[in-house]
Amino acid sequence: MSAVPELGYSKSEIMIAASARGLAEARNCFVGVGLPNIVCNLAQRTVSPKLQLVYESGVFGARPARLPLSIGDPTLATGATAITSMFELFAFYLQAGLIDVAFLGGAQIDRFGNLNTTVIGDYERPKVRLPGSGGACEIAIHARTILVIMRQAQRSFVERLDFRTSPGHSGDPAHDAARGWSGSGPTSVVTDLATYGFDPGTGEMALRTLHPGVKLEEVRANMGWEPRVSPDLGETPPPTEEELRLIREELDPGGVSTK
Amino acid sequence: MTERKVTTMHDAVAELVRDGDTVAIEGFTHLICFAAGHEIVRQRKRDLTLARMTPDVIYDQMVAGGVARKLIFSWLGNPGVGSLHAIRRRIEDHDPGPLEIEEYSHFGMVCRYVAGASNLPFFPIRSYYESDIPKVNPKIVPMRSPYEDGTEVYVVPPLVPDVAIVHVQRADAAGDAQIWGLLGCQKEAAFAAKRVIVVCEELVDGSVIRRDPNRTAIPGVVVDAVVHEPLACHPSFAQGYYDRDNAFYLEWDRIARDPETLEAWMREWIYDLGSHRDYVEKRGEASWASLRPGVALSGEVDYGSYA
Numbered sequence: 001m002s003a004v005p006e007l008g009y010s011k012s013e014i015m016i017a018a019s020a021r022g023l024a025e026a027r028n029c030f031v032g033v034g035l036p037n038i039v040c041n042l043a044q045r046t047v048s049p050k051l052q053l054v055y056e057s058g059v060f061g062a063r064p065a066r067l068p069l070s071i072g073d074p075t076l077a078t079g080a081t082a083i084t085s086m087f088e089l090f091a092f093y094l095q096a097g098l099i100d101v102a103f104l105g106g107a108q109i110d111r112f113g114n115l116n117t118t119v120i121g122d123y124e125r126p127k128v129r130l131p132g133s134g135g136a137c138e139i140a141i142h143a144r145t146i147l148v149i150m151r152q153a154q155r156s157f158v159e160r161l162d163f164r165t166s167p168g169h170s171g172d173p174a175h176d177a178a179r180g181w182s183g184s185g186p187t188s189v190v191t192d193l194a195t196y197g198f199d200p201g202t203g204e205m206a207l208r209t210l211h212p213g214v215k216l217e218e219v220r221a222n223m224g225w226e227p228r229v230s231p232d233l234g235e236t237p238p239p240t241e242e243e244l245r246l247i248r249e250e251l252d253p254g255g256v257s258t259k
Numbered sequence: 260m261t262e263r264k265v266t267t268m269h270d271a272v273a274e275l276v277r278d279g280d281t282v283a284i285e286g287f288t289h290l291i292c293f294a295a296g297h298e299i300v301r302q303r304k305r306d307l308t309l310a311r312m313t314p315d316v317i318y319d320q321m322v323a324g325g326v327a328r329k330l331i332f333s334w335l336g337n338p339g340v341g342s343l344h345a346i347r348r349r350i351e352d353h354d355p356g357p358l359e360i361e362e363y364s365h366f367g368m369v370c371r372y373v374a375g376a377s378n379l380p381f382f383p384i385r386s387y388y389e390s391d392i393p394k395v396n397p398k399i400v401p402m403r404s405p406y407e408d409g410t411e412v413y414v415v416p417p418l419v420p421d422v423a424i425v426h427v428q429r430a431d432a433a434g435d436a437q438i439w440g441l442l443g444c445q446k447e448a449a450f451a452a453k454r455v456i457v458v459c460e461e462l463v464d465g466s467v468i469r470r471d472p473n474r475t476a477i478p479g480v481v482v483d484a485v486v487h488e489p490l491a492c493h494p495s496f497a498q499g500y501y502d503r504d505n506a507f508y509l510e511w512d513r514i515a516r517d518p519e520t521l522e523a524w525m526r527e528w529i530y531d532l533g534s535h536r537d538y539v540e541k542r543g544e545a546s547w548a549s550l551r552p553g554v555a556l557s558g559e560v561d562y563g564s565y566a
Contacts, residue, residue, distance in 0.1 A: 033338075033339050034339075056365060057287050057288060057289075057441045057443075058287070058441055058442055058443075059441070069339045069503065069505045070288050070338040070339035070503070071288070071338070072287050072288025072289055072338065072441055073288070073503065074289070074440060074441075074496055074498050074502060074503065074552065076441075077289075077439075077440040077441055077498055078498075078555050079555070083439075083440065083441065083442065084442075085442050085444075085446065085447075086287060086312075086365070086369045086442070086443065086444055087369050087370070087373055087447065090365065090366040090369055091366075094366075095366070095384070095385055095386075118362075118391070118392075123391075123395050125351070126350065126351055127351070128347075128351070129335070129342075129346075129347050129350045129351050130335075130336075131334050131335045131336035132332070132333060132334055132335050132362050133333060133334065133362070133363070133364040133365070133390075133392060134313075134333060134334035134364070134365050135334075135364060135365040135366065136364070137364040137366075137386055137387060137390050137392060138364055138365070138366045138384070138385070138386040141385065141386060141388055142385070163391050164389070164390055164391045165390060165391065165392065166390065167388060167389035167390055170389065179388070180410075181385075181388070
């Protein structure tokens, strides 16, 4: 990830800080590896001290003593509040509606926040075979809100997904309201360039803030559709010194995920 | 009192894994029995259907070893690293031949095992709505609740492996097996399968198991063979015994990317070795010492004595 030397922080670091602030109200958070993991740990140390970290490997209330290298790292087990069977985790915690926020990402996202983590190209003979759903499909349906963290590019912010692994908004808010799911779909997207919300009237992604130094043209050049822009388009607040210290000294001292 | 089930990995695999079988070597990042996968490759089993929630590096190795006809899975990647290149070559380029796949989500796979273990014809879940997954897997079927609410659910079929191979921290000679840390689907896969091989870090007396019955995941009554094979999960981990060898997971990306490098690795670390003992020796004591975690004992509980 390229650094932005004149600003004193990397693109990953502003993605982490901007996402962590979005967790102020969160209590039970489904965590992924990489950036989401650092985001959740940062939020726990700043805006959301009571945040419970939940991992699909069956861990509720993890207190990782080191940066977990995968969602099944042994450091997640030691010192956790509970370790459940995977059935219980998905059935009693996720499907029953206990998870109020989860992070998802993918190789492709469309303007309604639908995600593809399955294939690029044709399913039967894919150009690129991606990992598939894992827990993403049911997380997208049941977590009360979904935060997406993804790097932005023409090939990932697409007009049409090659495959819809995890449902987002349908484009028809009346349909979405009648779904009866415990989840309300993606509520924000944080990229290396900008942050987005979703328009309540249409369910469509809407540009909310540009990261410092990023021009609207750069955002347009890195997505496959003409973005809806919030009337009150602002600038993403940069990471604070304290956020940067926590990321660099405590959460990812090796710079594994934040370079 | 108990029949003697303790055997070697060689004999367990030779006797219980048959060509054409559906084999589940479970373990969610934790307790993945790589040594069993290597033995299956060494014995050149063929036409297996390999089931696992996360095929992981172990199934990349087994696919590279030519044992598999088909994969059943829910997340196909090298966790925390990236891709499984031997499997991707089979799917994307049919190199050296096509590989049949049948995919689910994690919850779907978990519930397939639960249905198999519970002798149910299907299991209903609230997932797959408005996803393309059921379009490419006709075994995932929408269904209405027969009760008043008429809620739409999707059902998945039971998964009944011919053989489940599950690694555990400790077991006794009867196969009573205890796990701590991440539980994965070890229990569900074992109860679902027709034949079960339990592989353990420590083979203990039955009294050790009976001192802490809440920790028993799998009772010997469903177990056919017990193999005492310490360090059998490398590069995966066994909570409290050895850490995940993340350097190996990273290294596998480089190895598997190039078919010739991969073939050389398979020769050096599987075909040219006689058993997992050789693998342990070849890696050397220093490499094992570097993976040993510190100590974090659980507190004891009092079950009470009611004699």
